[in-house]
Amino acid sequence: MPSSRLVGFYNLRPEERLEQTSQWAALTEQERAILQGIPGLDLPRANQMIENVIGVYGLPLGIAVNFTVNGRDVLVPMVIEEPSVVAGVSLTAKLARTGGGFQAITTAPEMIGQIQVLDVPDPWSARFDLLAARDDLLAQADETDPVILRLGGGARDLEVRVVEQSPVGPMLIVHLILDCRDAMGANAVNTACEAIAPRIEEITGGRVGLRILSNLAERRLARARCTIPLDVLAFREFSGEDVARGIVEAGAFAAADPYRAATHNKGIMNGVDAVVIATGNDWRAVEAGAHAYAARSGRYNSLSTWARDADGHLVGTLEMPLAVGVVGGATRVHPTAQLALKILGVQTARELAEIIVAVGLAQNLAALRALATEGIQRGHMRLHARQIAVAAGAREHEIEPVVQRMTAGGVIRLDHAEAVLAELRQSKPAAE
Numbered sequence: 001m002p003s004s005r006l007v008g009f010y011n012l013r014p015e016e017r018l019e020q021t022s023q024w025a026a027l028t029e030q031e032r033a034i035l036q037g038i039p040g041l042d043l044p045r046a047n048q049m050i051e052n053v054i055g056v057y058g059l060p061l062g063i064a065v066n067f068t069v070n071g072r073d074v075l076v077p078m079v080i081e082e083p084s085v086v087a088g089v090s091l092t093a094k095l096a097r098t099g100g101g102f103q104a105i106t107t108a109p110e111m112i113g114q115i116q117v118l119d120v121p122d123p124w125s126a127r128f129d130l131l132a133a134r135d136d137l138l139a140q141a142d143e144t145d146p147v148i149l150r151l152g153g154g155a156r157d158l159e160v161r162v163v164e165q166s167p168v169g170p171m172l173i174v175h176l177i178l179d180c181r182d183a184m185g186a187n188a189v190n191t192a193c194e195a196i197a198p199r200i201e202e203i204t205g206g207r208v209g210l211r212i213l214s215n216l217a218e219r220r221l222a223r224a225r226c227t228i229p230l231d232v233l234a235f236r237e238f239s240g241e242d243v244a245r246g247i248v249e250a251g252a253f254a255a256a257d258p259y260r261a262a263t264h265n266k267g268i269m270n271g272v273d274a275v276v277i278a279t280g281n282d283w284r285a286v287e288a289g290a291h292a293y294a295a296r297s298g299r300y301n302s303l304s305t306w307a308r309d310a311d312g313h314l315v316g317t318l319e320m321p322l323a324v325g326v327v328g329g330a331t332r333v334h335p336t337a338q339l340a341l342k343i344l345g346v347q348t349a350r351e352l353a354e355i356i357v358a359v360g361l362a363q364n365l366a367a368l369r370a371l372a373t374e375g376i377q378r379g380h381m382r383l384h385a386r387q388i389a390v391a392a393g394a395r396e397h398e399i400e401p402v403v404q405r406m407t408a409g410g411v412i413r414l415d416h417a418e419a420v421l422a423e424l425r426q427s428k429p430a431a432e
């Protein structure tokens with residue numbers, strides 16, 4: 001089995017990293033070209049994806065190294081504009097390797113579709129009638145997607161909730177549970193909900209309003225765990241004990257305080273979204289699901305936990321809904337998303353979700369490790385300074401001197417970068 005422990009990957013030139021990744025995933029010449037954005041997402045294809053297309057918009061695609069998920073080494077494509085995320089997860093994936101890597105599990109890929117029923121004369125009696133007709137309604141829903149059915153998915157259950165009070169009075173909410181297999185499932189669920197809506201009106205004597213999937217995908221959960229031995233947590237002046245204690249305390253802060261939990265979870269989503277985007281999945285759906293799940297108790301909470309096991313090792317867990325697919329939507333249309341799936345070597349939505357949840361946990365660990373010790377600014381600032389230097393107009397050969405002057409002075413701001421650049425050009429006029 002090839003190892004994802006690519007020592008020195010960080011220090012290579014982008015072309016060299018592409019070469020290593022291409023060998024790892026046996027990419028063709030054409031696929032390499034796509035990753036360099038040469039044909040990539042062209043206008044005709046972009047035009048198939050949304051309306052009123054006039055162009056395409058690029059973002060960096062990086063490879064996170066060192067990941068082992070469920071005993072398999074993987075290279076993880078991440079699309080993100082924020083510095084330090086790819087480096088952060090690669091570092092903590094290296095730490096997690098020493099404890100066996102990430103374990104990840106998923107529940108069945110079941111999504112919830114909602115049908116709102118208004119003006120129901122007797123909601124509790126209508127609920128009874130709907131549940132009595134459950135098998136017929138599920139069979140009707142199944143007729144809408146023979147492909148999912150053939151692949152072993154399909155309608156699984158019907159739930160009926162009576163909402164006694166709302167700003168417009170009582171309503172019935174029907175939940176259709178559908179196993180979407182390897183699709184994210186929005187289309188399948190929405191189609192099935194629309195198909196059974198007329199029958200629901202007949203049964204209830206009410207009037208159907210909305211028919212739409214719920215992004216609170218609480219039945220489609222992904223869970224990850226990692227165990228980090230204390231000795232690998234030590235760095236610079238910080239002992240493993242100090243770092244582990246700091247991380248557990250940081251976890252407790254997020255568990256106790258929604259203000260911190262929001263930021264804590266944002267860090268998790270830095271990792272999650274980057275892979276969701278790289279694979280052409282709907283990151284707004286995943287974001288909505290994650291935050292709604294975090295608030296399901298009525299108080300917004302942390303999605304992860306950090307504690308010490310009986311041997312004193314640091315153990316992290318993450319649990320969140322992850323509605324991602326490997327078929328349909330942009331995953332199929334976007335050429336780079338296809339390549340991301342190829343590099344990941346995943347065949348099913350569940351395998352993809354298991355890698356994504358591991359990356360979320362890795363990113364959480366990276367953030368907490370930094371925050372609980374030296375702070376995040378030290379690592380962040382150099383990369384941030386590069387971006388500021390570019391924004392100030394520095395050319396390739398000017399970036400490094402501008403970064404050096406800014407980081408030495410500790411002031412990293414656009415106006416300062418412009419001043420430093422002007423100074424540099426005065427002392428040494430810009431060469432072409």
Ligand code: MEV
Pocket residue numbers: 082263264265266267268270367368371376
């Ligand atoms: C920054 O993008 C993410 C962090 O704020 C996450 C966290 O605070 O845990 C560093």
